[in-house]
Amino acid sequence: MSTDITKEIPEAAAVPPPGAAPARQKKVPQGHRRLLTRRDRLTLGLMATLPTILHIALVWVTALASIALAFTTWDGIGFDSIQWVGLQNFKELFEQNPQFWPAVQHNVIWFVVLIVIPTPLGLFLAVQLDKKIKFSRFYQTAFFLPVVLSMAVIGFVWQLVYNPDTGLINSIIGANEPGKYIDWIGDPDLNLWAILVAASWRHAGYMMILYLAGLKGVDPSLREASAIDGASEWQTFKNVVFPTLRPTNTIVLVVTIIEALRCFDLVYVFNGGAEGTELLSILVTNNIVGESSRIGYGSAIAVVLLLISLVVIIPYLVSTFRKERRA
Amino acid sequence: MHTTPSGLTLPGPSRRTLLRGVGGAAVLGAGIPLLSACGGSGTAADPKTVTLGSKASDPVPKKAFADIYAAYKKKSGITVDVNTKDSNTFQEQINSYLQGTPDDVFTWFAGYRMQFFAAKGLATPIDDVWQKISGNFPAAMQKLSKGEDGKYYFVPLYTYPWAVFYRKSVFAEKGYEVPTTWDDFIALCKQMQKDDLVPIAFGDKDAWPALGTFDQINFRKNGYDFHVDLMAGKASWTDAKVRAAFDLWAEILPYHQEGAVGRTWQDAAQTLVSKKAGMYLLGSFVAQQFTNPDDLEDLDFFAFPEIDPAYGQDTVEAPTDGFMMSKNPKNKAEAVKLLEYLGTPEAEDIYLKSDPSSVHASSKADTSSYSALQKKAYDMISGAKSLTQFMDRDSRPDFTSTVMQPALQKFIRDPKGVDSLLSSIERQKKTIFASS
Numbered sequence: 001m002s003t004d005i006t007k008e009i010p011e012a013a014a015v016p017p018p019g020a021a022p023a024r025q026k027k028v029p030q031g032h033r034r035l036l037t038r039r040d041r042l043t044l045g046l047m048a049t050l051p052t053i054l055h056i057a058l059v060w061v062t063a064l065a066s067i068a069l070a071f072t073t074w075d076g077i078g079f080d081s082i083q084w085v086g087l088q089n090f091k092e093l094f095e096q097n098p099q100f101w102p103a104v105q106h107n108v109i110w111f112v113v114l115i116v117i118p119t120p121l122g123l124f125l126a127v128q129l130d131k132k133i134k135f136s137r138f139y140q141t142a143f144f145l146p147v148v149l150s151m152a153v154i155g156f157v158w159q160l161v162y163n164p165d166t167g168l169i170n171s172i173i174g175a176n177e178p179g180k181y182i183d184w185i186g187d188p189d190l191n192l193w194a195i196l197v198a199a200s201w202r203h204a205g206y207m208m209i210l211y212l213a214g215l216k217g218v219d220p221s222l223r224e225a226s227a228i229d230g231a232s233e234w235q236t237f238k239n240v241v242f243p244t245l246r247p248t249n250t251i252v253l254v255v256t257i258i259e260a261l262r263c264f265d266l267v268y269v270f271n272g273g274a275e276g277t278e279l280l281s282i283l284v285t286n287n288i289v290g291e292s293s294r295i296g297y298g299s300a301i302a303v304v305l306l307l308i309s310l311v312v313i314i315p316y317l318v319s320t321f322r323k324e325r326r327a
Numbered sequence: 328m329h330t331t332p333s334g335l336t337l338p339g340p341s342r343r344t345l346l347r348g349v350g351g352a353a354v355l356g357a358g359i360p361l362l363s364a365c366g367g368s369g370t371a372a373d374p375k376t377v378t379l380g381s382k383a384s385d386p387v388p389k390k391a392f393a394d395i396y397a398a399y400k401k402k403s404g405i406t407v408d409v410n411t412k413d414s415n416t417f418q419e420q421i422n423s424y425l426q427g428t429p430d431d432v433f434t435w436f437a438g439y440r441m442q443f444f445a446a447k448g449l450a451t452p453i454d455d456v457w458q459k460i461s462g463n464f465p466a467a468m469q470k471l472s473k474g475e476d477g478k479y480y481f482v483p484l485y486t487y488p489w490a491v492f493y494r495k496s497v498f499a500e501k502g503y504e505v506p507t508t509w510d511d512f513i514a515l516c517k518q519m520q521k522d523d524l525v526p527i528a529f530g531d532k533d534a535w536p537a538l539g540t541f542d543q544i545n546f547r548k549n550g551y552d553f554h555v556d557l558m559a560g561k562a563s564w565t566d567a568k569v570r571a572a573f574d575l576w577a578e579i580l581p582y583h584q585e586g587a588v589g590r591t592w593q594d595a596a597q598t599l600v601s602k603k604a605g606m607y608l609l610g611s612f613v614a615q616q617f618t619n620p621d622d623l624e625d626l627d628f629f630a631f632p633e634i635d636p637a638y639g640q641d642t643v644e645a646p647t648d649g650f651m652m653s654k655n656p657k658n659k660a661e662a663v664k665l666l667e668y669l670g671t672p673e674a675e676d677i678y679l680k681s682d683p684s685s686v687h688a689s690s691k692a693d694t695s696s697y698s699a700l701q702k703k704a705y706d707m708i709s710g711a712k713s714l715t716q717f718m719d720r721d722s723r724p725d726f727t728s729t730v731m732q733p734a735l736q737k738f739i740r741d742p743k744g745v746d747s748l749l750s751s752i753e754r755q756k757k758t759i760f761a762s763s
Binding site: 096 | 419422423426447449525531532533534584585586587588589590594597598725728729733734736737740751754755758759
């Protein structure tokens with residue numbers, strides 16, 4: 001019986017809808033009333049309610065509060081200084097903020113680049129490493145290493161590489177003298193691409209590991225069968241292996257979308273989101289953190305970010321749930 | 328037992344100190360009984376202690392401040408209980424810090440940034456302190472220490488000037504002369520360019536150095552009063568006067584170091600150290616980059632050249648740091664006495680022993696131990712008709728960080744787009760200044 005109980009608890013705690021959790025929790029002790037001592041019920045109750053309360057307080061209340069704040073102006077000093085302004089923050093954001101639309105655009109570019117360059121690269125590396133070549137472990141470690149580093153560290157490292165005066169690149173190509181400067185960090189035509197190189201460098205390793213795990217799960221008999229049928233290596237990959245990687249592809253897509261929406265630390269360390277590298281997450285931070293902050297305005301930007309995430313995530317969740325129901 | 332009504336309604340300091348020690352997680356469970364248990368231990372009521380919140384987290388200034396408090400304890404027997412936070416964190420959290428249970432006295436900046444919190448009722452006016460110390464400070468410093476309501480809220484400790492820094496040896500070798508007018512300045516830039524020097528070193532990766540360049544050009548061209556109005560959101564950024572200041576800036580931009588938006592001020596300073604650049608407009612903290620004593624000896628500066636003879640060089644940008652009193656100090660009587668002490672040249676002396684790039688805020692200070700650089704800085708500041716603080720201290724910090732910093736970075740790269748830039752600044756300014 002005890003195994004039954006432990007199964008119930010994490011479910012009650014982990015399923016997010018706040019309304020559902022207490023109902024389920026009530027049901028559990030009722031169904032097993034005679035089997036559970038008073039203490040068990042108390043423990044169960046605590047274990048279910050505490051996480052629910054924390055979840056509601058830390059996730060739902062804060063999220064809803066910041067949505068509400070997006071329609072106000074507030075400097076963060078005293079609750080009585082909150083003023084309702086309706087849609088004004090959004091109007092200002094869409095019409096006046098010179099950084100907003102570039103930021104949206106950069107978030108999109110970020111996603112497209114991550115999907116187009118490092119993801120296929122990661123797949124390619126995974127396929128090569130899956131062939132059990134020599135030193136496979138060594139290559140795996142080398143490519144995966146950037147993923148282990150924190151984004152802030154990566155930003156710092158690449159910022160040294162791109163430094164206009166003393167950086168590696170400009171020093172090698174001799175572009176660190178007056179008249180020949182290439183300003184990788186400051187020039188808005190260059191800096192986004194410069195930083196995307198750093199992001200891709202990390203992302204390729206991440207994708208490689210995901211695909212490698214997926215490839216290990218491909219049934220070897222499929223390959224054998226296609227070899228017997230006389231398929232070339234490319235044909236095998238295209239028609240047999242890649243279709244079986246479908247679940248991995250879904251994960252890869254979701255991970256990449258998340259990476260593109262939450263990218264922040266790398267850019268913040270690299271150049272603080274100067275012109276050319278504005279991102280929504282950085283605009284939120286710049287407006288909210290600090291003295292006499294513009295909390296209402298910053299929340300409005302956060303709401304835009306939330307809406308974009310929802311547009312991406314809802315179709316994914318719908319299709320996943322539909323599949324689960326079918327199964 | 329004691330008369331405290333309950334653990335939850337205890338007066339601030341013991342609760343705060345406890346919370347800090349206990350940590351968030353433990354508070355949920357064990358914190359509340361602990362609170363009531365220790366409530367009466369009496370740090371709040373201790374008449375011999377004043378608490379002080381400090382942003383001086385770097386080791387050198389931290390030690391310098393500690394020396395001041397130690398000297399005060401020796402003198403008065405009062406302990407200053409210092410609560411030091413990382414300086415960036417301190418600034419970012421100042422809002423919630425001052426609304427919570429702040430220390431009796433805290434370190435802060437003069438100017439608009441002080442007036443903002445004074446106007447919000449988060450600081451105590453200290454006119455009584457100033458009755459004792461006003462003789463120690465020049466008129467310009469007194470003006471800096473007042474809130475918008477005309478009451479004093481701030482005790483200055485030290486200050487440092489912004490100016491054009493150069494190396495004496497470079498000027499001597501090439502026969503350059505210190506320019507005092509705009510035309511001389513331009514001529515000097517041209518000459519330096521001919522001599523294969525970068526005329527003006529520049530790094531704006533951190534986005535604030537450009538604010539300093541604008542300040543200098545604007546108050547030289549349009550005068551102190553207009554500059555203050557502009558910073559306070561009263562004058563318009565689309566005013567022809569502002570445009571004229573930007574035109575002047577565009578005139579000297581070609582003589583600035585290229586690729587400025589990607590360069591830190593430290594890297595820019597290094598080009599002055601290595602004699603690749605001729606001049607550098609920055610605060611006197613640029614001296615920190617001159618680690619070799621001979622190089623430091625060689626460093627000198629001059630005031631930004633005159634643009635409009637009506638204003639000459641009467642304004643000096645001299646950011647000033649000092650102390651304020653929070654809204655409900657637990658030990659007000661002693662906090663007042665501490666601030667009186669902090670407003671003496673004596674306290675300033677102790678601090679400046681360890682910080683050779685700043686100077687006394689007081690005009691009565693003993694300047695005999697000053698380096699040549701400090702002496703010059705001191706004379707420049709005490710001779711100034713008006714003092715400004717720096718754009719992000721003279722204006723709303725949210726306006727300067729979210730609007731002006733990106734806008735000026737854009738201007739540096741593309742000075743031709745100035746008109747649309749200025750109208751965009753003005754539109755955003757209106758909404759920000761209307762929102763408080």
